[in-house]
Amino acid sequence: MKGDDPRPVAVLGAGPAGLATAAALLRRGVPCTVLERGHTPAAALRRVDPEMEMLSPTRLSLLRGMEHRPGDPRYLTFRDFVVRLDAFAARMGVTVHTGREVTEVARDGAGFRVRWRGPAGEPGEPGELAASAVVNATGMIGSPRLPAGFAPGEAGYRWKHSLDVRTADLEGVRRLLVVGGGASAAEVLERWLQVRPPDGHAWMALRSRLRVLPRTVLGIDGHYLGWLPEHLPAYLLGERGADWPEPMLSAEVPRAIGRGLIETVPALRACAGAAVELVDGRRLEAELVVFATGFRYETRHLGALIARDAEGRPLANACRSTVDPGVWMLGTRFARSFASPYVRGIARDAEYVADRIAAAR
Numbered sequence: 001m002k003g004d005d006p007r008p009v010a011v012l013g014a015g016p017a018g019l020a021t022a023a024a025l026l027r028r029g030v031p032c033t034v035l036e037r038g039h040t041p042a043a044a045l046r047r048v049d050p051e052m053e054m055l056s057p058t059r060l061s062l063l064r065g066m067e068h069r070p071g072d073p074r075y076l077t078f079r080d081f082v083v084r085l086d087a088f089a090a091r092m093g094v095t096v097h098t099g100r101e102v103t104e105v106a107r108d109g110a111g112f113r114v115r116w117r118g119p120a121g122e123p124g125e126p127g128e129l130a131a132s133a134v135v136n137a138t139g140m141i142g143s144p145r146l147p148a149g150f151a152p153g154e155a156g157y158r159w160k161h162s163l164d165v166r167t168a169d170l171e172g173v174r175r176l177l178v179v180g181g182g183a184s185a186a187e188v189l190e191r192w193l194q195v196r197p198p199d200g201h202a203w204m205a206l207r208s209r210l211r212v213l214p215r216t217v218l219g220i221d222g223h224y225l226g227w228l229p230e231h232l233p234a235y236l237l238g239e240r241g242a243d244w245p246e247p248m249l250s251a252e253v254p255r256a257i258g259r260g261l262i263e264t265v266p267a268l269r270a271c272a273g274a275a276v277e278l279v280d281g282r283r284l285e286a287e288l289v290v291f292a293t294g295f296r297y298e299t300r301h302l303g304a305l306i307a308r309d310a311e312g313r314p315l316a317n318a319c320r321s322t323v324d325p326g327v328w329m330l331g332t333r334f335a336r337s338f339a340s341p342y343v344r345g346i347a348r349d350a351e352y353v354a355d356r357i358a359a360a361r
Contacts, residue, residue: 005132006031007031007130008030008032008033008132009033009131009135010035010105010129010134011025011034011137012035012105012114012134012135012136012137012301013034013035013036013139013142013331014041014042015041015137015139016139017139017330017346017350018036018135019034019041019088019092019094020064020350021353022092023064023065023089023092023094024351025354025357026092028355030354030361033097033129034095035097035114035116036096036097036098036099036100037100037101037102037142038142039098041089042082043142045078045082047141048141049078049167050079051078051167052077052187053076054078054081055183055249056075056342056343060223060224061075062347063343063346063347064347064351065088065091065092074221100118101116101117102114102115103116104303105302105303105305111130111326112130112132112326113129114128114130114131116129133326134305135328135330135353135357136299136302136329137330138298138299139298140296140297140332140341141163142295143296144163144291144293145293145296146161147268147291147293151272154271154273155271155272155273156272159288159291162178162185162290162292162293165188165191170191170288172197173200173287173288174199174200174201175201175284176196176201176203176287177204177276177288177289177290178203178290178292179205179291180204180205180293181204181208181210182246182248182292182294183249185248185290186249188292190253193252201262201263202256203262203265204262205278206264206265206266207267210248210264211248212247212249212250212254213248213249214250215249223344226338230339231339233318233337265278265282266280276289296312297314297329297331297332297333302327306323306327307322313332314332316329316335319335319336319340319352319353331346337349
């Protein structure tokens with residue numbers, strides 16, 4: 001009977017998606033338990049360079065319940081955003097259980113059994129939770145992706161994932177190789193352009209043609225111009241929607257390509273040894289190789305409760321698993337709309353999911 005189920009909703013992850021969903025559920029009187037594998041809420045976000053600005057303007061980077069303050073900068077830094085997330089969780093009364101790495105989610109009659117352990121390599125009692133529904137909000141940043149076949153121990157050069165790059169890493173680098181052509185690649189290259197030595201040169205290794213859009217048009221951030229289309233349902237993209245490459249938003253990188261400071265090259269064939277080998281046979285000896293190869297939305301603990309495409313990406317229809325209607329996913333690309341992986345989309349999706357979970361109880 002609706003309203004009689006005492007089991008909480010299990011919210012997996014305490015980043016923006018998990019906290020937004022928990023707050024939305026609590027506003028509707030639905031109990032929830034938030035499990036976070038890190039030692040703090042939003043542990044993955046705290047790994048991002050705190051000085052880096054968020055891609056979207058401040059007004060589009062706030063969850064419901066976060067106020068836009070007079071004097072706010074046009075773009076929040078990640079440090080500012082994490083501070084606001086902490087305040088948001090406290091104000092909304094969201095309790096986060098940290099140090100809970102979820103290892104398995106399984107059907108248990110009309111509900112689910114969620115099992116966890118302490119973080120890898122650390123002592124901690126395993127535990128489990130009986131839940132009425134599951135919201136997977138593990139996010140992207142917590143699981144950086146490296147090229148297939150890359151073995152760190154076989155690389156005879158200095159390398160980093162873009163997540164761990166700081167300005168100090170780029171200072172004085174004369175030969176930089178960035179693998180990838182998305183937002184992370186743009187961020188790394190733009191910072192390198194600011195601190196590069198006079199004779200510095202960079203390569204950008206791409207698997208497909210570089211697609212670049214300006215960040216602003218006539219002084220207006222492009223995210224505002226996309227407000228209407230990003231509300232359209234993601235199913236309009238069809239089955240190949242997830243394969244659509246995200247464009248790079250930058251004016252500086254195309255200009256630097258035109259000046260010869262940055263050179264686009266084909267994709268990597270091999271990453272071992274003292275240099276990387278391109279598919280055209282060239283070998284590049286870079287002082288620093290940055291893998292701007294994106295992130296993986298973590299779903300291994302969900303097992304057969306979700307379907308995945310050929311690339312291992314989870315399939316969702318309006319944020320709901322296409323296999324089990326009791327499993328929801330937030331923060332993944334095209335989960336419900338074009339904006340689903342971004343804070344503004346997460347804020348809307350959290351309210352949508354909470355409405356449907358509350359209606360089903």
